[in-house]
Amino acid sequence: MARIKMTVERARQLLENNDHNRKITQSRVLEYAKEMTNGLWLYNGESIIVSESGKLLDGQHRLLAIIESGVEIDIELVENVPDSDGGVDTFLTINTKNRSNVDALTIAGFKDRPQHVAKLMSFKEAFNAKKLMQKASGMKLLNHEVVELAREFGEDEAIRIIDKALNLAVRTDLLSVPFWILGVYVFEKLPGGDKFLEDIADGQSGRDGEPVSAYLNKLEDFKRTGHGGNAISKGKWLGMFKAYKARVNGEEIKIMRLAIKNPLDYPTDWKSYED
Numbered sequence: 001m002a003r004i005k006m007t008v009e010r011a012r013q014l015l016e017n018n019d020h021n022r023k024i025t026q027s028r029v030l031e032y033a034k035e036m037t038n039g040l041w042l043y044n045g046e047s048i049i050v051s052e053s054g055k056l057l058d059g060q061h062r063l064l065a066i067i068e069s070g071v072e073i074d075i076e077l078v079e080n081v082p083d084s085d086g087g088v089d090t091f092l093t094i095n096t097k098n099r100s101n102v103d104a105l106t107i108a109g110f111k112d113r114p115q116h117v118a119k120l121m122s123f124k125e126a127f128n129a130k131k132l133m134q135k136a137s138g139m140k141l142l143n144h145e146v147v148e149l150a151r152e153f154g155e156d157e158a159i160r161i162i163d164k165a166l167n168l169a170v171r172t173d174l175l176s177v178p179f180w181i182l183g184v185y186v187f188e189k190l191p192g193g194d195k196f197l198e199d200i201a202d203g204q205s206g207r208d209g210e211p212v213s214a215y216l217n218k219l220e221d222f223k224r225t226g227h228g229g230n231a232i233s234k235g236k237w238l239g240m241f242k243a244y245k246a247r248v249n250g251e252e253i254k255i256m257r258l259a260i261k262n263p264l265d266y267p268t269d270w271k272s273y274e275d
Contacts, residue, residue, distance in 0.1 A: 006048070007076045011063040014048065023106075024064065034064030037072060049075040081187065104143035108153060116162045116181060121149045122201060123182040136233035161185055168201040174219040176202070179236060187244065196244050207211040209252035215243035218256040 002108050004010075035041040048059035056063075066073060099107075103123070105114035119263070122138030129139065141149070150158060166179035175183075182195075187193030198204070199212045218239050220233055238258045 002077055003043075003074060004077050005072050006063070006066055008067050008070060009071050011066040014050060015063050015067075016058065017054045018060055023103075023164070025061065028061050029064045029068055031064060033068035033071075033144075036065055036069040036071040041071075041073055043074045045076060047078045049081055050077070050079045051103040052082055053269045062242060073241045099143055101141060101143060101146040102271070104147050105150060108131070108151075110147075112155070112159055113162055116166075116177065117150050117158045118146055119178050120158055120161060120185065121146050123178060124153075124185055125149065127182060127186065132237055133234055133238070135261050136230050136237060162189070162190075164258055168197055171201040172203065174216070174223060175236065179240070183240065189243070192248065193244070196247060200240075209254050211246035211251070211253045212258075214253035215239045215254040 032041070046062075048062065048172070049057040051057055062075070100117045101118040110117050118141075119138065122141055123132075124134045125141065126135035128137040129135075131139065161184050162181060165177065165184045169175070169177045169180045171193065176212055180201075183197055187197055196212070200216065203216060204212065222235065225232075235258050239256055242256065243253070244257070245251075
């Protein structure tokens with residue numbers, strides 16, 4: 001590590017190997033450049049980080065601001081950082097407070113719907129850990145974790161599930177996309193699961209007492225209240241699983257009553273989803 005005077009020329013050189021980074025936020029560049037121009041940018045010890053292969057790992061906005069302002073600033077430059085450590089891409093572990101799971105996936109090469117791939121990994125992990133009721137909005141994952149999970153799962157398989165989920169989501173406004181993404185992941189593996197999801201998407205309630213009918217009525221209740229939040233998400237998950245189990249078992253549900261505090265009753269042996 002060395003404290004150097006970062007020149008415009010040196011900033012341009014470092015940015016030459018920056019085709020893997022997250023999207024530039026131009027407003028941030030301009031904000032930094034304004035502070036530099038007005039003499040308000042102070043040395044604070046934060047580093048520009050470059051890997052042993054010359055890849056810029058952190059600092060693109062500051063370097064662009066130097067070029068924008070034409071002002072040289074004192075800054076720490078850390079070079080020759082290993083490109084990976086223990087099989088984990090070092091780039092994905094840096095400055096995680098500013099990089100989202102979506103940023104990490106994009107950087108790692110997931111160009112097709114990375115926001116949905118991140119949701120699939122998040123909800124899949126919550127489901128397989130039997131924590132969907134505690135993590136009704138998905139499991140919080142570190143950036144390198146979501147990338148590793150997505151790579152292991154396979155991009156093609158993830159996109160297949162997402163495409164199927166989006167096709168269902170556009171047919172109703174009663175469930176948002178994340179519910180369909182996990183719904184496809186879970187129910188397409190189960191007997192009658194695809195038909196179950198299709199009936200929900202198309203509002204095919206069938207006869208009175210049919211579980212899907214009761215679930216659709218409950219979703220309409222949720223919509224009428226106008227409330228969202230974690231409790232409603234839990235209710236939607238509970239209702240979906242309850243409706244499927246009742247349908248498979250040939251049971252009737254006239255009115256769906258949900259005890260939000262109850263644990264999620266999985267539709268089959270949960271370990272089968274990890275296969």
